[in-house]
Amino acid sequence: MLEVLRETQVPLLASVLLAAGLSKALLRGPDPPADAQAHVIDILRHHRGLTIMVAMAEGGLGAALLVTPHPLVRLATSIWFAAVTWIAGELRARRPEAGCGCFGGLSTTRVGIRTVVRAVVLTGAAIATMGVGLPGTEVLRLSLGWRGVALLLEVVVLVALSPEIGVLLARRRLHVPCELRTIPLRETYGSLHASGAWKEYLPVITGPEPVEVWRELCWRFLVYAGDSGGQKVKVVFAVSLQGVRHPAIRAAIVGAEESDVEDSGPNPFMAVPV
Numbered sequence: 222m223l224e225v226l227r228e229t230q231v232p233l234l235a236s237v238l239l240a241a242g243l244s245k246a247l248l249r250g251p252d253p254p255a256d257a258q259a260h261v262i263d264i265l266r267h268h269r270g271l272t273i274m275v276a277m278a279e280g281g282l283g284a285a286l287l288v289t290p291h292p293l294v295r296l297a298t299s300i301w302f303a304a305v306t307w308i309a310g311e312l313r314a315r316r317p318e319a320g321c322g323c324f325g326g327l328s329t330t331r332v333g334i335r336t337v338v339r340a341v342v343l344t345g346a347a348i349a350t351m352g353v354g355l356p357g358t359e360v361l362r363l364s365l366g367w368r369g370v371a372l373l374l375e376v377v378v379l380v381a382l383s384p385e386i387g388v389l390l391a392r393r394r395l396h397v398p399c400e401l402r403t404i405p406l407r408e409t410y411g412s413l414h415a416s417g418a419w420k421e422y423l424p425v426i427t428g429p430e431p432v433e434v435w436r437e438l439c440w441r442f443l444v445y446a447g448d449s450g451g452q453k454v455k456v457v458f459a460v461s462l463q464g465v466r467h468p469a470i471r472a473a474i475v476g477a478e479e480s481d482v483e484d485s486g487p488n489p490f491m492a493v494p495v
Contacts, residue, residue, distance in 0.1 A: 229364075229372040230346040231286055232357040233379070234298060237343060238283030241324055244385075245276035248326030272325075286350075287357035299347040306340040313337055327385040339382035346375075400438040404462045409441050413460055418472040422456050425449050425474065439463055449474060 282301060285294045309321055313332045320329040321336050328336075355363075364372055380386055413419050425447040432455075433444040445456045455475045461468035 225367050226371055227349045227353050228355055228360045229368055229375060230350045231290075231353060231355065232361050232364075233372065233375050234302075234343065234347055234350065235283040235286035235357045237379070238279045238286070238298075238301075242276040242278075242280035242283065244325035244327055245272050245279070245322075246325070248324070276325075290354050290356050292351070295347070295350050295353070299344065299351065302340065302344040302347045306337070306344050309337045309340040324385045327388050330384045330388060333384070335382045335384060339379065342378070342382065399462050402462070404441070406434070406441075409443070409460050409462075412468050413443065413458055413470060416470045418458065418470045422447070422458075422472055422474070425454065426456055436462075447474070452476065 279301075282294070282298055285291075286298060305323070309323075309332060312321055313334075313336070317332040321332050322328050323336070323340075360368065426445045427448050428446045431443040431445050433442075435442050439462045441460045441462055443458045443460065445458075447454045447456045457473045457475055459471045461470070463469075
């Protein structure tokens, strides 16, 4: 029976690692407050490049657990979860309100004892897999009888220790319309700077920062100072906040002393009710 319990830890840990990696890659957490005191863990967690690297490492470990019983993979997994336990303990002691970020944007609730206990349990499970001769896929193939029961019970315990489940259920129950959704300004800048409209009007723009920014329902407007043939103008961009990967972006040039508009598409002001 003890050997069965040790074997079931392999696919369980693989599932946790794969889920954590996907969550970090797809679900970004909120930015820290501008006045928050920087902590090394916060810096590592909110750096997007490092987050992607962590997600890839977790996904790689999870996949390796499924396909090979190599001792180095088991050792790396044990060290990984031991580090996660340390980080969870540090956050609980120093910045519990920031969330652990274990599953990306789902791990935004206050770091409590459940999060720390979960990390300890997973570390123990990783250590228990040392010496198990079956890869995760083989354990899943044999998951009938006691293996299946043990794996199911472990999943129930893990769910009970995961505050992210409540956050996920709340997200499914409540769909916030785009006009009420909080959209970070940095995301709007990223979409705008990658667009063809920005590249088209960039030669006209004279300043790196917008002189005006405002929002109307599902659109955000950004106004840049510009110069067109020696005449001072304003370049107005309207960026959709519908939440799509490549949002609609409209642009127009407005003279500083007149209301004539040279438009590359439909007038953005006509497209948005005010």
